[in-house]
Structures are given as C-alpha cells and as structure tokens.
Ligand SMILES: Nc1nc2c(ncn2[C@@H]2O[C@H](COP(=O)(O)OP(=O)(O)OP(=O)(O)O)[C@@H](O)[C@H]2O)c(=O)[nH]1
C-alpha cells in the first residue's frame with residue numbers, strides 16, 4: 001500500500017516565472033533533478049505571471065499548451081517546478097491524461113531511489129508518508145465542505161479515515177524505530193567523545209564535491225557521482241592527522257533550496273551528527289555561478305539545526321575548473337581562517353587543508369565560526385579571479 005508509484009521516464013517540465021529572482025536557476029536545477037532521477041526531459045513549457053495564482057491554469061490556455069506539447073513529444077510524466085495542491089494535481093492529471101507531479105514529489109522520489117541504510121530508508125518513508133498525510137487531510141476537509149458536514153458521512157470518507165489511521169500507525173512505528181536508531185548513534189558518539197577524537201563534518205550544497213573530498217581524505221570509496229543527492233547516509237571514517245592526533249571525518253547528505261520540509265525534518269536526525277562536530281568543512285563548488293546563494297542556503301539549514309556556532313571553513317572546491325584560481329588559505333581581519341581553495345579531483349591544496357585540520361585539532365582556535373564571518377562582504381574569490 002505504501003509503494004512508491006512508478007513514474008515514467010520521458011518528461012515534460014513546466015515552470016512558471018512568478019517574478020522569482022532565481023527563476024532560471026531554479027529551472028536549471030529542476031532539469032538537473034530530473035536527470036539525477038534518471039528521467040529524460042523531452043520538452044519544457046514556461047510562462048510568466050506576476051503572482052502565484054491557484055486558478056492560473058484554468059482558462060489561460062497554458063494547460064492546452066502543455067497538452068499539445070505532450071502529444072507532440074510522447075512523454076508520460078509532467079513535472080511542475082512549483083508546489084501543486086492535491087486538487088490541482090488531480091485536475092491537471094484529468095485534463096492532460098498524464099501523470100503530474102511537483103518538485104517536492106520529484107525530490108522525494110530521488111531520495112527513495114537512493115536510500116541505502118536502514119535508517120535512511122526509514123527517514124525517506126517517513127517523509128513520503130507525511131507528504132501523503134497532508135494531502136489526505138486536505139482532501140478530507142475538501143470533501144467535508146462539499147457535503148455540508150455533520151451526519152453526512154459517505155463510504156469515501158470512511159475510507160479516507162481508514163487510510164489516515166493506517167498511515168498514522170505506520171508513521172508512529174517509523175518514528176519509534178528512528179528514535180531507537182538515534183539512541184544507538186548517541187551511544188556510539190558518547191564512546192567517541194570519551195576518547196576525545198577531533199570530529200569534522202563535511203557539509204554543503206548537493207554536487208559540491210563532498211564525497212570526492214571525503215574519499216581523498218580517507219582513501220575510502222564513498223559513492224561520488226555527477227548527480228544531485230548521490231549521498232544520503234552519513235558515513236564516518238577515522239583519519240590520521242599527526243603523531244597522536246586523529247580525527248573522525250563524516251560525509252553528509254547535500255542541501256538544496258526548497259528542500260521539502262518533511263525531508264528536512266526526517267534528515268534532521270542524521271544531520272544532528274553535524275551539531276556535535278568540532279569543525280565543519282563547508283564544501284562549495286567554486287565554479288558554480290550560484291555558489292554564493294548555495295552558501296546562504298546551506299547556512300540557513302545549519303542555523304536551523306543549531307550548527308551555526310561551530311567553527312567553519314569554507315572549502316572552495318573545483319578550482320581546477322576556474323582558470324585563474326589557485327590553491328590558498330583565506331583569513332579574516334583577525335587572522336582567523338575562514339576559507340581554503342582546493343581541488344578534490346586533483347588534490348591541489350590538500351596539504352593546506354590537512355595543515356588547517358591538524359592545527360585546529362591541536363589548538364581549536366585558528367578557525368572562525370560562520371557567525372563571525374557573516375557581515376563581511378569581502379569576497380576573496382572575486383578578488384582572485
Ligand atoms: N572538476 C572537478 N570536479 C569535481 C571536484 N570535486 C568533485 N567533482 C565532481 O563533482 C561531482 C559531484 O561530486 P560528489 O563528491 O559526488 O558531490 P557531493 O557533494 O558528495 O554530492 P551529493 O552527495 O549529491 O550531495 C562528481 O562528478 C565529481 O567528480 C573537483 O575538485 N574538480
């Protein structure tokens with residue numbers, strides 16, 4: 001009953017510009033997401049609108065445009081870049097005679113495909129059920145209003161109630177299991193803390209190169225690929241820094257703008273690992289045109305999970321892709337380190353990164369926190385390029 005519905009693989013993207021400043025980027029990202037989900041984008045329909053209007057698709061001819069498009073390209077899925085209400089989704093499916101999903105469902109689908117560990121699978125199922133729940137709830141109130149309320153229960157509504165009860169039960173079970181898994185991790189972390197091992201978490205936007213950096217540091221084989229959300233599970237390894245000095249390095253799930261709330265909540269447990277780190281390596285794709293927005297998005301999530309107090313080094317990664325950028329360390333006006341430029345692909349700059357890790361492990365004072373560097377509008381990368 002809780003199986004993920006099969007989605008097709010030829011897809012038409014629909015994106016309406018409601019005046020968002022980053023419309024084009026978010027469209028590009030949607031394409032990337034679709035590609036990462038193994039879908040092939042065969043057409044795009046775009047439009048412009050001054051405000052998000054639920055009634056937009058009625059009578060504007062836009063739906064017909066999507067319909068014509070579907071006929072000419074033979075696609076079996078339509079993905080909308082913005083949030084659709086369940087009613088909108090149903091109406092659109094009826095009119096287009098094609099499966100319709102939105103960005104959130106697409107991201108959930110990618111997570112469902114990728115989840116590997118027991119805990120990761122539980123988290124994704126929980127997020128999917130919670131997504132489903134909000135839709136059932138809304139469908140329910142909608143029906144209630146139609147029928148005029150009290151004393152008019154139809155068989156359909158009873159079914160909804162049953163569904164809700166069953167899903168509710170499953171949600172509770174999943175939450176219990178996740179709580180147990182969290183306890184276990186807590187115990188493991190406790191053991192690590194006793195040995196006082198310096199712990200470092202790698203965080204950053206999806207596809208920034210976190211796993212590639214992790215692999216180079218640990219000589220491990222974490223899955224790295226040119227797709228969004230290649231990594232879902234936190235992986236940790238012990239790394240030798242210097243005589244008598246080790247660290248535990250953790251690779252984590254990537255962030256993305258408009259990450260569905262249910263997913264943020266579900267992954268909070270895994271990300272909590274991050275809160276207890278002594279240092280964050282915030283990996284940024286320095287060659288990406290939107291790298292500054294990516295940093296803001298990641299810091300937003302870090303603040304949400306209360307990890308914004310932890311010393312943080314911005315690791316400008318992929319400098320091999322930016323002609324003119326060279327490896328180097330960036331310090332603020334107090335001499336504290338807040339950035340380092342490297343290439344995880346070639347290893348360029350890794351001796352600097354290792355030195356920073358070693359010094360921070362022994363002194364704990366050479367790196368600034370994100371809070372300390374907020375407000376400084378100095379952008380060293382631009383100075384360099
Ligand atoms: N040119 C170049 N490519 C890199 C570098 N670091 C990583 N990449 C590539 O960038 C892509 C993404 O790398 P990953 O390490 O999987 O990125 P990630 O941040 O772990 O991504 P998610 O797990 O999806 O969040 C891969 O194709 C890597 O080969 C680098 O320094 N230079």
Ligand SMILES: [Mg+2]
Nearest residue numbers: 210211230231
């Ligand atoms: Mg990864």
